[in-house]
Amino acid sequence: MKEISGHLSSVAVIGLGKIGFTLAAVFANKGFTVYGADVNEQVVNSVNDGKCHIKNEPGLEQLAQNAYKQRTLSATLNTPEAVKKSDVVIVIVPVLVDEQNNIDYQYIDPAVEEIAKGIKKGTLIIFETTLPTGDTRNRFGKKIEEISKLRMGEDFYLAYSPERVYSNRIIQDLGNYPKVVGGLDGKSLELASAFYEKALGCELIKVSSLETAEFSKVAECVYRDVNIALANELAKFADDKGVNMPEVIAASNSQPFSHLHFPGVGVGGHCIPIYPYFFINKGLNNGITSMAREVNDKMSDYAVLQIEKEIGSLENKNILILGLAFRENVKETTKSSTLLLIKHLREKQANIFLNDPLFNEDEIKSYGAVSLALNDKQLSDIDVLILQAFHEQYKDLDFNSFSNCKMVLDGRNVLNKEEIESLGMKYKGIGN
Numbered sequence: 427m428k429e430i431s432g433h434l435s436s437v438a439v440i441g442l443g444k445i446g447f448t449l450a451a452v453f454a455n456k457g458f459t460v461y462g463a464d465v466n467e468q469v470v471n472s473v474n475d476g477k478c479h480i481k482n483e484p485g486l487e488q489l490a491q492n493a494y495k496q497r498t499l500s501a502t503l504n505t506p507e508a509v510k511k512s513d514v515v516i517v518i519v520p521v522l523v524d525e526q527n528n529i530d531y532q533y534i535d536p537a538v539e540e541i542a543k544g545i546k547k548g549t550l551i552i553f554e555t556t557l558p559t560g561d562t563r564n565r566f567g568k569k570i571e572e573i574s575k576l577r578m579g580e581d582f583y584l585a586y587s588p589e590r591v592y593s594n595r596i597i598q599d600l601g602n603y604p605k606v607v608g609g610l611d612g613k614s615l616e617l618a619s620a621f622y623e624k625a626l627g628c629e630l631i632k633v634s635s636l637e638t639a640e641f642s643k644v645a646e647c648v649y650r651d652v653n654i655a656l657a658n659e660l661a662k663f664a665d666d667k668g669v670n671m672p673e674v675i676a677a678s679n680s681q682p683f684s685h686l687h688f689p690g691v692g693v694g695g696h697c698i699p700i701y702p703y704f705f706i707n708k709g710l711n712n713g714i715t716s717m718a719r720e721v722n723d724k725m726s727d728y729a730v731l732q733i734e735k736e737i738g739s740l741e742n743k744n745i746l747i748l749g750l751a752f753r754e755n756v757k758e759t760t761k762s763s764t765l766l767l768i769k770h771l772r773e774k775q776a777n778i779f780l781n782d783p784l785f786n787e788d789e790i791k792s793y794g795a796v797s798l799a800l801n802d803k804q805l806s807d808i809d810v811l812i813l814q815a816f817h818e819q820y821k822d823l824d825f826n827s828f829s830n831c832k833m834v835l836d837g838r839n840v841l842n843k844e845e846i847e848s849l850g851m852k853y854k855g856i857g858n
C-alpha cells in the first residue's frame with residue numbers, strides 16, 4: 427500500500443455544515459490544502475467566495491478569511507473529485523433519527539457512495555459523524571469496498587474519531603478536548619493519529635478499535651441523558667416535598683462521588699436526545715436509557731401540569747414561551763423542548779406566544795405560535811411566562827412589562843425568584 431504518513435498534506439472534508447466547515451477552516455490554517463464537498467450549492471458558492479456561512483463561532487470568520495487569502499480552502503459539489511485530490515478524507519455528514527426514532531442514514535449513505543467513487547490506493551478515511559457502534563466497519567467500510575473494489579486495511583485506511591465539540595466554542599474545544607481515535611488496524615490508527623497531531627495538535631486518546639471510538643461518543647451522550655433524567659426525577663420528588671433541588675444538588679455534590687446534573691423543562695439538540703437511540707435501537711430496548719429518554723421528554727408535560735395546578739384551566743390563557751432554540755445562545759431548534767411545550771399547550775387550548783431574539787417573525791410563526799417582541803404592548807396581556815432557553819438577552823428581562831402575569835415557570839432554574847415574587851407573580855422552577 428502507498429505510504430502516506432510522511433506527506434499528509436491534502437484533506438477532503440465531506441459535509442461543510444457547522445462542524446465540517448469549521449474543521450475545514452482549521453485544517454486550511456494548519457498547512458493542509460483542503461477540498462470541501464457538500465450537496466448544498468449555496469454553501470459551496472459561499473465557501474468559494476471566501477465567505478463564512480456559519481455564524482456565532484468565535485474565531486471562525488478570521489480562519490475562513492485567512493484560508494481564502496492563502497487559497498488553501500475550496501469547495502465543490504463533486505465529492506469524488508475532492509476525494510481524488512486528497513490524502514485524507516474526513517466524513518462529517520449527519521446521521522439522525524426519524525419521527526419514530528429509527529436511525530436515519532439518508533444523508534450519509536449517498537455521501538459514502540460518492541466517496542467510494544473517488545478513493546485511490548492509500549487514502550485514509552476518517553469518520554467523525556456520531557455513529558451507531560459498528561457502522562464505520564460494517565456499513566460504510568464494506569460499502570466503500572463494494573463500490574471502489576479496493577480492500578480496507580489492504581488498499582485504503584479506515585479510522586473513526588468522534589466530534590465532541592460544543593456550538594459557540596467549536597474552535598476552542600478542538601484545541602482543548604482530547605481527540606479519541608480508533609483505527610481499523612495499527613497502520614490506520616497510526617496515520618489518523620499523525621493527521622490529528624498535525625491538524626489539531628491536541629492530546630490524543632488512541633483506543634483499541636473503531637467500535638471503541640464510536641461507542642465512546644454514544645456512551646457520553648447516554649451518560650448525560652440518564653443523569654439529567656435522574657436529576658429530573660429527584661426534582662419532581664423535591665417539588666412534592668417542598669424541598670429546593672438546586673440547594674440539594676449543591677449540598678450533595680460537595681463530596682467527590684456525587685455528580686448530580688441539573689433538572690429542567692427538557693433536553694433538546696441534535697446530540698443528547700438523539701444518540702441514545704443509537705444504543706437503544708441496537709439491542710437494548712427496555713433499560714435505563716430508554717426510561718431516561720421518556721422521563722426527559724415528559725418534563726414539558728410536567729411543566730404544563732405545574733402551571734395548571736397553580737392557575738387552573740389554561741383554555742384561552744395567554745402563555746409566552748421564551749426561547750425557541752433548544753438551548754441558550756444558539757439558533758438551532760432540533761428537538762427543542764419548546765416544540766413539546768407548544769404541543770401540550772395546544773392540547774390545553776391555550777393561546778401560545780413565542781419570543782426568541784435569534785429567530786425572525788416568520789421563523790417563529792412556522793412553529794405554530796404568535797411571535798411577540800419584548801417591547802410589544804401585548805406583554806401586559808400575558809398570563810403565564812415559561813422560560814425555556816436562557817438567551818443572553820433574557821438576563822435583563824424587565825418583568826414589570828408583564829403587568830397581568832400570574833406565574834413564571836422557570837424551566838432552567840435561573841431567574842430571580844425574589845424579584846418575580848416581589849411583583850406579585852408566582853415563581854416556579856423545576857424542583858425549585
Ligand SMILES: NC(=O)c1ccc[n+]([C@@H]2O[C@H](COP(=O)([O-])OP(=O)(O)OC[C@H]3O[C@@H](n4cnc5c(N)ncnc54)[C@H](O)[C@@H]3O)[C@@H](O)[C@H]2O)c1
Binds near residue numbers: 521589
Ligand atoms: N453541531 C454540533 O454541535 C455537533 C457537535 C458534536 C458533533 N457533531 C457531529 O457533526 C455532525 C455534523 O453536524 P453539523 O452541525 O455540522 O451538521 P449540519 O447540519 O450543520 O451540516 C451538515 C452538512 O452536510 C451536508 N450534506 C448533507 N448530505 C450530504 C452529502 N450526501 N454529501 C455532502 N454533504 C452533505 C449538508 O448540506 C450540510 O451542509 C453531526 O451529525 C454530529 O455527528 C455535531
